Amino acid sequence: xxxxxxxxxxxxxxxxxxxxxxxxxxxxxxxxxxxxxxxxxxxxxxxxxxxxxxxxxxxxxxxxxxxxxxxxxxxxxxxxxxxxxxxxxxxxxxxxxxxxxxxxxxxxxxxxxxxxxxxxxxxxxxxxxxxxxxxxxxxxxxxxxxxxxxxxxxxxxxxxxxxxxxxxxxxxxxxxxx
Amino acid sequence: xxxxxxxxxxxxxxxxxxxxxxxxxxxxxxxxxxxxxxxxxxxxxxxxxxxxxxxxxxxxxxxxxxxxxxxxxxxxxxxxxxxxxxxxxxxxxxxxxxxxxxxxxxxxxxxxxxxxxxxxxxxxxxxxxxxxxxxxxxxxxxxxxxxxxxxxxxxxxxxxxxxxxxxxxxxxxxxxxxxxxxxxxxxxxxxxxxxxxxxxxxxxxxxxxxxxxxxxxxxxxxx
Numbered sequence: 001x002x003x004x005x006x007x008x009x010x011x012x013x014x015x016x017x018x019x020x021x022x023x024x025x026x027x028x029x030x031x032x033x034x035x036x037x038x039x040x041x042x043x044x045x046x047x048x049x050x051x052x053x054x055x056x057x058x059x060x061x062x063x064x065x066x067x068x069x070x071x072x073x074x075x076x077x078x079x080x081x082x083x084x085x086x087x088x089x090x091x092x093x094x095x096x097x098x099x100x101x102x103x104x105x106x107x108x109x110x111x112x113x114x115x116x117x118x119x120x121x122x123x124x125x126x127x128x129x130x131x132x133x134x135x136x137x138x139x140x141x142x143x144x145x146x147x148x149x150x151x152x153x154x155x156x157x158x159x160x161x162x163x164x165x166x167x168x169x170x171x172x173x174x175x176x177x178x
Numbered sequence: 179x180x181x182x183x184x185x186x187x188x189x190x191x192x193x194x195x196x197x198x199x200x201x202x203x204x205x206x207x208x209x210x211x212x213x214x215x216x217x218x219x220x221x222x223x224x225x226x227x228x229x230x231x232x233x234x235x236x237x238x239x240x241x242x243x244x245x246x247x248x249x250x251x252x253x254x255x256x257x258x259x260x261x262x263x264x265x266x267x268x269x270x271x272x273x274x275x276x277x278x279x280x281x282x283x284x285x286x287x288x289x290x291x292x293x294x295x296x297x298x299x300x301x302x303x304x305x306x307x308x309x310x311x312x313x314x315x316x317x318x319x320x321x322x323x324x325x326x327x328x329x330x331x332x333x334x335x336x337x338x339x340x341x342x343x344x345x346x347x348x349x350x351x352x353x354x355x356x357x358x359x360x361x362x363x364x365x366x367x368x369x370x371x372x373x374x375x376x377x378x379x380x381x382x383x384x385x386x387x388x389x390x391x392x393x394x395x396x397x398x399x400x401x
Contacts, residue, residue: 033232036264036271037239043263079243080250080257 050077054168060103060161063093067106067119067129067140072169089157089169090119090129092140105157106142107172112149129154203393208400219293220397222286227385229279233317236272237374244324246370248363251326276318283314295398303391310384313377320373326366334369335361 012020057072068091073084089105096102106129108116115133122130128145129138137145142154158170188194207213209220243258243265245251258265287307290296296304323334338361342352357364 033235033271036267037235040239040258040262040264040268041242046263079261080253 052171054158054160054170057089057091057167057169060093060165060167063091063103063167065092065094067092067104069119070105087169087172088116089172090142091167103159103161103167104141105159105167105169107155107157109155109172110136110150111144111152111154112136117154199393206397206400209397219285219289222282222289226279226282226286229275229282230314230381230385232271233275233279234378236268236275237378239268240272241374246324246367248326248366251324251366255325255327272321276321279314280318283311287311293398293401297398300391300395300398303388303395306384306387306391310381310388313381313384317373317377317381320369320377323366323369324373331361334365 053075055072055074057070062068070089070091072087072089074087076083076085088108090108091103091105093101093103108118108129110117110131110133112131112134115131115136117129117131117136117138119129120126122128122132125137127140129140129142131137131150134149136150137148138150138154139145142156144150144153153175155172155174157172160168160170162168209217211218211221240258243254243262245254255269259269260266290304290307319334319337323330338352338355341355342348344351353359355365355368356362357368
């Protein structure tokens with residue numbers, strides 16, 4: 001095979017060369033323009049959730065084994081806006097098997113489709129959390145009753161109790177994350 | 179793969195002639211910078227359009243975070259610029275592009291003027307071009323208010339004063355621009371609507387007319 005033939009087989013035609021060069025430069029320009037915009041648009045997905053502080057709710061001594069409704073304000077940073085988001089917790093304090101004091105602060109958001117549950121409001125289901133949207137039921141400790149729409153127990157607020165006995169609540173999280 | 183996809187569509191919809199109409203046409207030698215470098219002056223129109231496309235894109239993305247409201251407008255601009263990834267770049271493209279588009283448009287107008295390309299039979303395209311100039315100036319004027327900072331507020335205040343100085347209808351023009359008795363909440367929403375809906379729609383219609391006329395009449399001959 002002569003050198004000439006070798007060249008022929010690897011030849012890039014003038015048209016092909018121009019095509020590749022123009023498409024390459026054009027693609028680079030388009031990508032350079034579009035990439036920042038796309039990254040800008042998808043930023044909320046990639047943002048890491050900020051650590052949130054806990055808010056003081058009140059003295060722990062006022063809560064008993066019966067769930068008590070507590071409304072409080074949770075400060076949120078929502079983009080450029082900062083405001084207080086109204087929250088509700090159903091709080092019960094009881095002793096567990098080992099005799100330790102335990103706090104259970106349940107979120108009232110139904111795990112079925114997000115309606116708001118209430119404690120002991122439906123006459124057919126006393127001593128239960130009842131969701132009026134699709135008759136979802138949870139027991140006193142927030143466990144979903146089998147055969148009703150919810151598929152998971154109610155979320156629980158993260159909590160802490162300081163030396164003076166003040167109860168603080170944080171974010172509501174699914175049970176398995178607690 | 180891409181070729182196959184194209185062929186599949188082309189076989190059914192016969193898109194090749196359409197593509198030819200839009201993009202596949204000869205560039206005369208006297209406007210091709212590869213032949214005469216000085217022909218780069220013929221690029222200004224296309225470059226203006228290129229920047230306009232960037233303005234459309236970056237503007238669309240900016241509205242994902244911007245709110246046209248006197249309480250939140252400035253805070254949302256600060257947020258999208260400082261807290262959102264590439265915010266400074268996307269806002270920067272829109273900010274600098276706004277100036278570049280006016281410079282390029284002016285150069286394009288000079289080229290058309292000095293090559294006499296506006297003469298018969300292209301008078302109507304010159305008219306459309308002047309309307310485009312006005313629409314783009316309008317976009318610059320309305321967009322300037324949107325960041326809702328001191329510069330925006332007082333620049334618009336001056337602009338409104340100028341409109342108010344028109345004899346007879348000045349007061350009417352002022353009310354129409356501010357949307358109320360003071361330069362405030364209603365002015366901002368009004369300018370936003372004009373900036374993102376009304377003028378861009380007019381711009382697209384006029385650009386279409388501008389380009390269809392060029393294809394119909396061809397590029398004017400050499401000097």
